[in-house]
Amino acid sequence: MYKMKPEYYTGILAIDQEHARLFELVQQTHDLLNNDILIDKADALTSLISELINYTRTHFSHEESYMESIHYAHIEAHIAQHRKFEEALMEFDLDSLEDDTDTQNEAVEGLLDFLLNWLINHIMKVDMLYTK
Secondary structure, X not given: OOOOOHXXXXXXXXXXXXXXXXXXXXXXXXXXXXXXXXXXXXXHHHHHHHHHHHHHHHHHHHHHHHHHHXXXXXXXXXXXHHHHHHHHHHOOOHHHOOOOHHHHHHHHHHHHHHHHHHHHHHHHXXXXXXXX
């Protein structure tokens, strides 16, 4: 359901592959939200957020190195957006999840909305600027 579409490709193979992995993580978030078998989603959500933090740090590092290599004029603003994304992931309140299924589903849904909106907007409106 959530995967790279032609309009999301930057034309930079390594960046596009990493973006595709981010869409896979969005899909995993969607799958977690719709998993009716797993009653307590707290551990899975914690694991998913941890993977997102680690992977985005790696991706952002690669993307920032690329921008440096091409002497991208707006690199500082772009890096600031990356840091805001990382901070937003760190702010997800995992301690409040406890054993309440509704609270857990709300948290997963919030994460899904955040990821999808940020990723698509960032690729289309910000990443595409350094490809021109």
